[in-house]
Amino acid sequence: MLRVENLNKTFGDKKALNNISAAFPEKQTTVIVGPSGSGKSTLIRSLNFLERPESGHYYFDDQDIDLSKRVDNKTILGVRRRTEMVFQGYNLFPHLSVLQNVMEGPIQVLKKNKREAAEEAHELLAKVGLAEKADVYPTQLSGGQAQRVAIARSLAMHPEYIFLDEPTSALDPELELEVLKVLLQIANEEQSMIIVTHNMAFAQQVANKMIFVEDGQILFDGPVKEFFNTDNQRIVDFISAMTFKNI
Amino acid sequence: MWHIITTSAPQILAAGLKYTIPISIVSFVIGLIIALFTALIRLSQRKGAFIIIKAIARFYVWLFRSTPLLVQLFIVYFGLPYLKIQGVFPNGIQMAPVAAGILTFSLNTGAYCSETIRASILSIPHGQWEAAYSIGMTRPVILRRIILPQALRVSLPPLSNSFISLVKDTSLAASITIVEMFEVSQQIAAQNYQPLVMYSLVAVFYALFCSVLSWLQGYLEKVTSRYVTPIN
């Protein structure tokens, strides 16, 4: 299981993470929500070492990484090998075809042979509903398609965890739905995921566990049911704002 | 006049094929290799003793961009023979003209191209690095598989500029006794007293060579831009 303890990260004089501790259960989906600028991205990116907290502990199964010390490259590569990140802006490799985007990691990192990697890439593209797009370049995809390719690319690495930072925030509702369906399916297959999203309806459906972050601190950490039935006024207000209840 | 052209053109062309073109191509290839390494050194995030290598790379680029190519040629060909170092070069560094020319041209174009390559690498969005890092790729693999292929496309036009400049700059090799096209045209002009015709003729040859390069550039740009949706 993946767990962090007492993460601290400052940008200038802004404390983006203020002593954050949280656990992210295996085979479950943890959804992180919170207002803009609260530290959600910083938190999820820290889990993949794209951001480096100044202090805290990162526990992955029985591995204990002390973030206040220098973390060697091997450790970071090890964590990244076991986790994948899906970005709001997709970040597909534009010079590679859709199929090659999915094959690149397995070939370069997992040292799979080409034929095997291609076979699996085709299967994954079919799974995200893009079998017929294998040979086009990313610029020829819609946002929803691009994000589904990014999801297939991360699945190809067979990660223990997938981190998704607002995977659908750049999409209009119809395209968003395509992506959310894929994510729901993956969640049902018990892929461990951590998702940052502003979509409360989706959170409610996909999450096993909710984390509410504000000002770099965790205000709620618990089961999804509890979150949506809370009487914490701050969270009630947040949910109704996000769902346009009192417009 | 037609007679002058038909008799001298083959001589100029021969000098072009023997010196201008080979010197240009060899210098540019070596220059590109130097440029790539220089750019990668300057972009490296390694610390410690490596900062000395970074400083040397920076100094090299500064030196060759801040001094005239003609002066560089003179220092290497006429000057270095006087650089006598006990035990290492007791007789100074003596080089054949062509070797001195290729060395200088490579270092000169390498300095410029390294800046082109460095800028093109920096122009690739950071998200590309992040996506590749998250897949678990190491920095060298990311550079080779993800960043450089995209940077190549960005750097093609400015690199072509450098190559085209280099072709024309090889005319300076005449000053270190290399009998390339421009030198041949000078020699003929000194005999037939037709400087306008001779220098125009050699200009046409330079233009021809450079046009081939422009065409090649267009072709390469098309090939490397396959994945970009055309605007319009």
Ligand SMILES: Nc1ncnc2c1ncn2[C@@H]1O[C@H](COP(=O)(O)OP(=O)(O)OP(=O)(O)O)[C@@H](O)[C@H]1O
């Ligand atoms: N690279 C950076 N440099 C300076 N400040 C940063 C940087 N990244 C984040 N911050 C600041 O840290 C705080 C947390 O940012 P973060 O991106 O984690 O928020 P977020 O919860 O993801 O917000 P959003 O919902 O808008 O994506 C913000 O105040 C932000 O301005």
Ligand SMILES: [Mg+2]
């Ligand atoms: Mg964010």
